[in-house]
Amino acid sequence: MTTITPDQAMTDALAEEMRRDARVITFGEGVATKNYKLAAEFGAKRVRNTPLAEGIIAGTAAGAAATGLRPVVDLLFSPFMTFAMEELVNSAGKLRFISGGQFSFPLVAISRTGAGWAVGAQHNHNLEAWFVHAPGVKVVMPSNAADFKGLLKSAIRDENPVMFFADIGLLHTPGEVPDGDHVVPIGKAAIRREGSFVTLVSYGKTVNHCLAAAATLAEQGIDAEVLDLRSLKPLDEASVLASVAKTGRAVIVHEAAGPCGVGAEIAAIVAEKAFSSLKAPVVRLTGPDAPSAASFPLEAAYAPSAERIVEAVRKF
Amino acid sequence: MTTVEAVIDRNVTQALETMLLIRTFEEKSAELQAAGLSPSMCTSVGQEASAAGVVSALGPNDLILTNHRSAGHLLARGADPRRVMAEIQGRATGYCGGKSGSLHISVKDLGVILTSTIVGGELSLVTGVGLSLSMSDSDAIATVFFGDGAATEGIFHESVNLAAVWNLPILYVCENNQWQAYVHRKETMLTDHVSEWAKGYGIASRTVDGNDVEAVAEAAREAIAYIRANRKPFFLETYTYRLRGHMEPDDQKYVDPAELASWRQRDPIAMLERKLLVDGVLSSVELAAMKVNVVKRVEDAAAYALESPYPSIDQMTTDVYA
Numbered sequence: 001m002t003t004i005t006p007d008q009a010m011t012d013a014l015a016e017e018m019r020r021d022a023r024v025i026t027f028g029e030g031v032a033t034k035n036y037k038l039a040a041e042f043g044a045k046r047v048r049n050t051p052l053a054e055g056i057i058a059g060t061a062a063g064a065a066a067t068g069l070r071p072v073v074d075l076l077f078s079p080f081m082t083f084a085m086e087e088l089v090n091s092a093g094k095l096r097f098i099s100g101g102q103f104s105f106p107l108v109a110i111s112r113t114g115a116g117w118a119v120g121a122q123h124n125h126n127l128e129a130w131f132v133h134a135p136g137v138k139v140v141m142p143s144n145a146a147d148f149k150g151l152l153k154s155a156i157r158d159e160n161p162v163m164f165f166a167d168i169g170l171l172h173t174p175g176e177v178p179d180g181d182h183v184v185p186i187g188k189a190a191i192r193r194e195g196s197f198v199t200l201v202s203y204g205k206t207v208n209h210c211l212a213a214a215a216t217l218a219e220q221g222i223d224a225e226v227l228d229l230r231s232l233k234p235l236d237e238a239s240v241l242a243s244v245a246k247t248g249r250a251v252i253v254h255e256a257a258g259p260c261g262v263g264a265e266i267a268a269i270v271a272e273k274a275f276s277s278l279k280a281p282v283v284r285l286t287g288p289d290a291p292s293a294a295s296f297p298l299e300a301a302y303a304p305s306a307e308r309i310v311e312a313v314r315k316f
Numbered sequence: 317m318t319t320v321e322a323v324i325d326r327n328v329t330q331a332l333e334t335m336l337l338i339r340t341f342e343e344k345s346a347e348l349q350a351a352g353l354s355p356s357m358c359t360s361v362g363q364e365a366s367a368a369g370v371v372s373a374l375g376p377n378d379l380i381l382t383n384h385r386s387a388g389h390l391l392a393r394g395a396d397p398r399r400v401m402a403e404i405q406g407r408a409t410g411y412c413g414g415k416s417g418s419l420h421i422s423v424k425d426l427g428v429i430l431t432s433t434i435v436g437g438e439l440s441l442v443t444g445v446g447l448s449l450s451m452s453d454s455d456a457i458a459t460v461f462f463g464d465g466a467a468t469e470g471i472f473h474e475s476v477n478l479a480a481v482w483n484l485p486i487l488y489v490c491e492n493n494q495w496q497a498y499v500h501r502k503e504t505m506l507t508d509h510v511s512e513w514a515k516g517y518g519i520a521s522r523t524v525d526g527n528d529v530e531a532v533a534e535a536a537r538e539a540i541a542y543i544r545a546n547r548k549p550f551f552l553e554t555y556t557y558r559l560r561g562h563m564e565p566d567d568q569k570y571v572d573p574a575e576l577a578s579w580r581q582r583d584p585i586a587m588l589e590r591k592l593l594v595d596g597v598l599s600s601v602e603l604a605a606m607k608v609n610v611v612k613r614v615e616d617a618a619a620y621a622l623e624s625p626y627p628s629i630d631q632m633t634t635d636v637y638a
Contacts, residue, residue: 025451045451051481056440056474063444066430067379069451071444086471087440095420095430100413101635102424136636159638 001176006142009149009177010110010166011035014072016181017156018042021070024156028057028074028110058084058109062092065107065161072156077123078113078165085130092161093136105136108155108162114205114255115299116169121291124168124299126204126256131163132233132265138186139232141165143207145175147230150184158186167204167255169303189236191243195225198249198313201240201266203229206253206303213309222313232262240266241274248279251312255303258286280316285309325597331372331529332592333606335364335585338388340607340614341397342560345387345404345418348618349564354405357418360388362527362559365584366491367392369532370459370554373540377427377456379449381442384419384433385491389461393426397617407624414627415635436469438462443475446484450547457543459487465496467510473517479549480519486549487539488514491526493558498570514551526554527584559583 004012015038018024027048032039039047050057054075061071075081081088092105113126131139138160142148148166155162192207193214200210207228214224227243229236244250250270252263263284270282285304292302342361348354360367367388374380374393382389390400395411403410404418411423419433430441442460449456466472467490479486490510494501507513511521520542524535532554539550557579561568568576592598598606 048482051474051477053474053478055471056443056478059437059440059471059475060444060447060478063381063430063441064447065444066441067445067448069444069448086434086437090434091430091432091437091441095422095432096638097635098412098416098420099422099424099431099635100411100415102412102422103430104638106638138637 001178003174003176004145005172005174006145006148006166007171009145010152011038013149013152013156014038015041017153018046023068023070024072025064025069026072026074027060029076031074054080054083055087058087059091061107061109062087062105062161065092065105066095066103070106070156072108072110075109075111077119078111078127079122079125081109081111081127084109088131088137088161088163089134093134096136104159105161106159108152108164110164110166112166112168112171114167114169115292115303116167116171118294118296118299120294124292126254126287128163128165128232129256129261132262136160138162138234139165140186140230141167141204141232142230143167143170143204143228146177146182147184149177150182151186151230153181153183154186162186165204169205184230187231187234187236189230189239190228191239192226192228193224195223196247197223198225198251198316199243199247200224200226200251200253200309201229202226202253203232203262204255206255209304209306210253210309212306213313216306216310217313224313229262235265237269240269244270244274245277248277249316251283251285251309253285253304253309255287257289258284259289261286283312285312327372327533328530328588328592329598331368331533332585332588332598333610334368334372334392335529335588336607336610337397337613338364338367338391339585340610341391341401341617342387344614344618345401346560346564353622355417356564357404358385358563359560360385360558362579362583363491363493363556364388365529365532365588366489366526366554366556367461369529370461370489370536370552372533373536374459375456377454378540379445379456379458380428381438381445381458381460382428382431383435383438383462383466385463386421386431386461390421390423390428393423393428395423395426395428397613398620401617401621402624405621405624406626407621408627409620409624413631415631436462436466436471439466439469439475440471442486443478443482443484446479446486446549447482449485450483455544457485457487457540459489461489461491463496464490464492464494464501464505464510467513468496468504476514476517476519476549476551480517483548485543485547487536487543488549488551490551490553492553492555495558495562497562509553509555511551511553519549519551521551521553523553523555526556527582527587529584529588556584557582
């Protein structure tokens with residue numbers, strides 16, 4: 001085990017995959033400038049700066065992916081992806097299907113989002129669910145350093161476009177990462193804490209809020225299970241259903257706004273497929289239908305806190 | 317006749333046949349649409365010289381990215397008219413198994429890849445294709461066909477700029493057909509020539525008469541030689557005219573009749589036929605025989621498509637993920 005930040009874990013994952021596979025290249029705004037060590041090791045052809053133009057960054061990634069390269073592009077902040085939606089959704093997501101399977105798009109689009117840097121709503125917008133609704137793309141959002149590394153490595157090896165959402169609030173919190181070729185499969189949730197009374201389902205930074213809540217609840221004699229989705233698409237439906245079958249209660253927690261969010265999807269799946277196991281209605285705790293504020297207290301209050309989770313569970 | 321002249325004559329005769337095939341194919345497609353036997357499609361009637369001329373100059377390993385007005389590029393590249401027609405009709409025998417329809421037909425085996433119908437989509441993808449080529453040992457180039465409408469999209473400017481900065485082996489072919497769906501180009505841009513815009517990004521550019529197939533082919537050959545030699549992009553504008561509407565059916569009531577009439581006078585196929593007859597390259601009997609053959613191929617394609625099955629319903633969810 002090595003203790004590193006998720007930010008470092010991502011750089012390590014990229015470097016290892018670039019060493020492993022000469023087709024892996026990386027580009028984006030300031031990528032070569034910031035990853036000067038990667039640039040030094042792999043050269044200017046494989047590590048490139050680009051103009052400040054997300055549309056062409058994503059389109060270039062899609063075109064390169066379909067013709068033999070495996071691009072990892074850094075779009076910086078998630079709201080910037082709105083400039084790249086055409087290329088990610090219409091091209092990378094759909095052209096495999098449209099062409100009758102003639103092309104594949106093994107690319108990774110990294111972006112950062114979530115509370116933590118007080119950057120305000122045009123740099124912080126948890127829009128990961130938009131991509132869950134887009135056919136042909138996969139979506140991951142890790143909660144700890146080990147998964148940042150392992151999921152990024154899997155994303156780079158995947159034959160499909162993978163949207164990799166990096167939670168800003170986690171980037172500089174060190175965590176243990178297994179040594180060697182640490183790969184985390186896409187589409188597998190992880191039970192972070194076992195419990196029998198309620199399932200807390202989450203992803204990204206709010207997994208930690210769930211763990212804190214579970215610790216508090218344990219002191220009060222309430223046994224909460226914490227399920228970290230890690231992949232939002234494909235979603236590990238089986239793990240969600242197995243946990244809810246055991247506990248009979250589900251609280252879904254995420255920073256992204258509620259309407260048509262990942263929580264809504266999970267609530268629907270539980271209602272459709274585990275209704276008879278439920279001892280109480282499913283609860284969603286989400287960010288509000290509002291842009292995120294820059295001001296630290298408002299930004300921090302946007303994501304459901306451990307206190308709110310404890311409160312919700314105590315109402316069961 | 318010298319050997320060189322004989323080769324040129326053969327090439328130009330081939331170009332005429334290609335253009336006739338495109339015209340006949342697209343008019344047949346429109347006829348089937350009008351008869352309720354085919355979904356709608358966008359035709360390139362009037363622009364055949366651009367497709368035939370540019371594609372004739374490409375090598376076997378060169379790649380083509382095109383758009384919703386693609387039948388000409390596909391047929392010029394040697395696509396089977398039966399399978400293109402089948403795809404337009406959404407049949408299982410189409411090049412994309414019926415999942416594309418007319419708007420985004422790709423034929424990877426022919427190097428016609430990543431066709432996108434989002435106007436400008438092809439421009440966003442071609443830089444990636446150019447990047448792959450520039451990082452390989454190949455001397456192949458990527459050609460992207462788009463219209464003056466796509467040139468007004470922001471992605472056009474992002475694409476040309478990146479290709480210039482990264483020295484990508486891309487031939488940009490702007491088929492300036494004067495129409496952007498239902499809007500005349502003069503309403504949306506203050507320059508006559510999109511190549512003027514390309515100059516601003518520092519890439520070599522040229523405008524050619526897009527209705528003169530020999531001029532287009534010559535310009536394309538020079539452009540491609542430049543790209544191969546310098547590993548830099550080139551911008552070729554083929555100045556032409558969309559003689560039919562944006563998509564079928566279209567009454568073209570919004571088109572100035574005088575403008576339409578003047579461009580009909582410059583119909584690329586009629587002009588080439590006259591020239592070849594006058595120059596004695598082709599006899600009227602040979603021309604008639606060529607037309608009979610083309611009509612036969614297109615009728616065969618239509619029959620093939622109409623008789624082909626639709627894809628099974630389970631195809632609705634295949635080829636989504638690799």
